[in-house]
Amino acid sequence: MQQSVRIAPSILSADFASLGEEVRAVDAAGADYLHVDVMDGHFVPNITIGPQVVAALRPHSPKPFDVHLMIAPVDPYIEAFAKAGADIVTVHPEAGYHLHRTLQLIKSCGKKAGVSLNPATPVSVVEPVLGELDLILVMSVNPGFGGQKFIPEALDKIRALRKMIDASGRTIDLEVDGGINRETAPQAVAAGADVLVAGTATFTGGPQAYPENIRALRGA
């Protein structure tokens, strides 16, 4: 069943010189999750942050840290991100040889497990591992950068996954990530998404604009 809409600001679009303050600001502005994009310059063509930064940010908000790992191989780093304070750990199926084993590894660290599907990755990939999942992330841009344009074909994947999740009877977050703004958010929610990642759309206009930015997205 589609749950109430939750907003996950991506700190990729925050001011990296003031990350602690930025996390506190979006927490106070009504963020439900904090979305943390981890990139390695190998799986994706950009480099961001590691577990030390996640650990440093942890005291700044009690909200769930939704850690999106865009690194390969991913297995050797899962425990470090779990210990750093991740609540949800999301991996790409292409980032390791054994997706089921990777999800079990996340669970063995006591964390919620997610799978992220690139624009060219079919929804069928998650079907055999639904029983291990707490979250499915649909990439609506190619991973690597904030500020890209929403790929509308993601909406068909969200619809298909909404049916798959509902038929399973399990509670699994259906998250959409990339190019979410006031125009695309209602489309994603109508298709069945219940967690909206928003980097650019949250962090535009400075801290005084964050509450209204988040409210507008939630209004979807």
Ligand SMILES: O=C(CO)[C@H](O)[C@H](O)COP(=O)(O)O
């Ligand atoms: O995973 C990501 C990129 O790989 C980011 O979460 C995503 O791009 C968010 O940024 P924006 O809302 O600006 O599109």
Ligand SMILES: [Fe+2]
């Ligand atoms: Fe992300």
